[in-house]
Amino acid sequence: MIRSILSLLLRALVVVSGASIVTFILLWNAPGDPALAIAMARYHQVVSADVLDQVRNEVGLDAGFWSAFKAWIGPLLAGDFGKSTVTDREVWPELVTAMSYTFPLAMLALVCGMCVALPLAILATKHPGSVLDRAAIGMASLGAAIPPYWLGLLLILLFAVYLDWLPAMGALSTTHMVLPALTLGLGVTASLTRIIRSGILDAREQAFLPAFRRRCVLSRNIGRDHIAPHATIPVITVFGLELAFLLEGLVMVEVIFGRPGLGSFLVNAIEARDFPKVQAVVLLTALVFVVINLIIDVIYQVIDPRIGEHDA
Amino acid sequence: MRSVIALSCVFFLLAVFGPMLAPHDPTAINIPNRLNAPSAEWLLGTDALGRDILSRLLYGARRSLGLAFLVSVIGLCIGTLAGLVAAQGGTAADWMIMRITDTFLAFPELVATVVIAGLLGAGTESLTFALSVTSWMRYTRVARGIGLAQKSRGYVVQAKLAGLSPLAIARWHYLPALVPSLTVVWTGMFARAILGISALGFLGLGVQPPMPEWGTMLLDARIHMRSTPLQMIWPGLAVVTSVLAINLCGDALRDALAKQNGHNLRSAQR
Numbered sequence: 001m002i003r004s005i006l007s008l009l010l011r012a013l014v015v016v017s018g019a020s021i022v023t024f025i026l027l028w029n030a031p032g033d034p035a036l037a038i039a040m041a042r043y044h045q046v047v048s049a050d051v052l053d054q055v056r057n058e059v060g061l062d063a064g065f066w067s068a069f070k071a072w073i074g075p076l077l078a079g080d081f082g083k084s085t086v087t088d089r090e091v092w093p094e095l096v097t098a099m100s101y102t103f104p105l106a107m108l109a110l111v112c113g114m115c116v117a118l119p120l121a122i123l124a125t126k127h128p129g130s131v132l133d134r135a136a137i138g139m140a141s142l143g144a145a146i147p148p149y150w151l152g153l154l155l156i157l158l159f160a161v162y163l164d165w166l167p168a169m170g171a172l173s174t175t176h177m178v179l180p181a182l183t184l185g186l187g188v189t190a191s192l193t194r195i196i197r198s199g200i201l202d203a204r205e206q207a208f209l210p211a212f213r214r215r216c217v218l219s220r221n222i223g224r225d226h227i228a229p230h231a232t233i234p235v236i237t238v239f240g241l242e243l244a245f246l247l248e249g250l251v252m253v254e255v256i257f258g259r260p261g262l263g264s265f266l267v268n269a270i271e272a273r274d275f276p277k278v279q280a281v282v283l284l285t286a287l288v289f290v291v292i293n294l295i296i297d298v299i300y301q302v303i304d305p306r307i308g309e310h311d312a
Numbered sequence: 313m314r315s316v317i318a319l320s321c322v323f324f325l326l327a328v329f330g331p332m333l334a335p336h337d338p339t340a341i342n343i344p345n346r347l348n349a350p351s352a353e354w355l356l357g358t359d360a361l362g363r364d365i366l367s368r369l370l371y372g373a374r375r376s377l378g379l380a381f382l383v384s385v386i387g388l389c390i391g392t393l394a395g396l397v398a399a400q401g402g403t404a405a406d407w408m409i410m411r412i413t414d415t416f417l418a419f420p421e422l423v424a425t426v427v428i429a430g431l432l433g434a435g436t437e438s439l440t441f442a443l444s445v446t447s448w449m450r451y452t453r454v455a456r457g458i459g460l461a462q463k464s465r466g467y468v469v470q471a472k473l474a475g476l477s478p479l480a481i482a483r484w485h486y487l488p489a490l491v492p493s494l495t496v497v498w499t500g501m502f503a504r505a506i507l508g509i510s511a512l513g514f515l516g517l518g519v520q521p522p523m524p525e526w527g528t529m530l531l532d533a534r535i536h537m538r539s540t541p542l543q544m545i546w547p548g549l550a551v552v553t554s555v556l557a558i559n560l561c562g563d564a565l566r567d568a569l570a571k572q573n574g575h576n577l578r579s580a581q582r
Binding site for chain 1 (some may be wrong): 411412414415416418419420421422423424426427428430431432503507510511514515530534537538541544545548551552553555556559560563
């Protein structure tokens with residue numbers, strides 16, 4: 001097991017370095033003159049060629065790909081994300097501020113989603129095909145099809161415009177978090193319900209269950225000791241995907257609700273062509289993603305050693 | 313079930329023939345009639361520039377659905393090819409391709425798409441590129457998984473011994489085995505592409521005005537949410553129903569496949 005965990009670690013390392021190279025290549029090859037964009041953002045006027053050259057030199061754009069890559073990756077390995085090319089401020093503190101808005105929201109949505117999805121799925125699978133079961137499936141399908149930005153707009157329309165119960169824009173108080181969390185939470189609930197439901201149904205078809213029943217093991221004990229562990233595996237798998245979904249939803253939801261989180265940070269940085277900021281966000285999300293998936297893979301090895309034998 | 317397939321067909325027909333049905337020019341600006349409520353002349357009302365919303369939706373169907381189709385097919389081709397090479401090539405090729413796939417999978421799709429489309433500059437080409445580049449990985453995993461399973465089958469081994477080229481083996485033995493599972497993955501990715509295109513449109517990075525597209529229409533409608541909320545409902549509803557129809561088709565397909573053989577289902581879900 002130690003060996004397979006080590007090989008998983010190696011894979012994660014390869015993926016992270018690959019991701020950083022891809023990120024850098026992407027920004028390096030972005031069309032348009034970044035120096036011009038930076039100069040425009042800094043001085044708010046059309047600038048002469050001399051100034052452009054100066055900016056280019058300052059930011060390190062004239063040095064060529066590999067030296068620029070080295071200049072970027074060196075401090076990064078020491079945890080230094082560099083300075084914004086537009087405002088000349090350190091990227092990391094701003095990133096931390098942005099995350100302090102994003103993280104609680106993501107957690108709230110995830111916890112709410114889990115709290116609704118788990119009981120709903122368990123109740124729905126009590127009688128497969130019942131009205132409740134159909135309703136759960138319907139909600140899950142609908143939740144997967146509704147884009148978060150539209151849902152967010154509808155919620156704003158209902159709760160902020162018509163009912164005037166909740167604030168729509170900004171992030172001043174905790175009440176500002178309700179609508180974004182609801183928007184994200186509904187999507188999370190939908191996909192979790194779907195997965196938990198099919199996980200439970202799959203686990204129920206395991207061949208050993210009738211044997212237990214014939215031995216008069218209480219159905220409650222079968223559920224707890226045999227169905228639940230089997231249903232957990234797909235749920236853990238999806239948790240990784242769920243995180244991606246959450247991150248994607250966050251970008252849109254933060255833009256709609258005007259929250260100064262990671263999503264708005266990214267969109268603003270792209271518009272300003274502030275490369276260090278974009279790189280930082282992209283690399284950070286990739287890193288979080290890889291680490292979560294690594295943890296999931298390791299958990300797999302612990303829960304079910306059969307998994308991973310055939311996986312490259 | 314039939315209703316779902318019928319609905320998907322309706323969307324397909326709308327994407328193809330929609331523009332012919334449009335009662336007005338979708339880009340004709342008519343300021344005196346701006347922000348009209350639905351009426352006999354403007355069935356779904358008009359937008360902030362007085363353009364007919366129904367016509368814009370119909371023209372937009374071609375952009376939203378057509379581009380999503382294009383993107384998902386590009387992803388399918390790249391992904392399947394990479395997956396087959398991984399399955400047929402040696403251990404080194406397999407390792408390389410799968411690590412590249414993992415690397416691309418490490419970026420959350422929408423984040424990567426927004427960054428790529430944003431940096432390339434808003435427009436249809438950069439949108440197509442951004443969405444294709446981020447959507448081939450799932451096909452690769454599925455294609456490789458099934459390809460590896462096929463490798464040890466008797467008829468594939470025999471074909472190899474008989475001197476069939478790898479290309480021919482891929483064409484005659486791997487591809488037919490791949491079609492069902494890949495179709496299921498494809499429906500999912502098609503639906504995701506619709507969502508992705510409208511998301512980019514909503515961020516202002518997608519199809520550029522004056523060309524109508526559902527996400528861009530939502531973006532325009534958002535400002536007038538208080539005065540004409542209905543304007544915001546229509547494009548969203550179009551996205552939701554089309555994605556729902558495609559997803560449900562995919563589900564039905566998967567269930568049918570699961571009945572046929574329980575094995576492929578697992579690989580399709582991964």
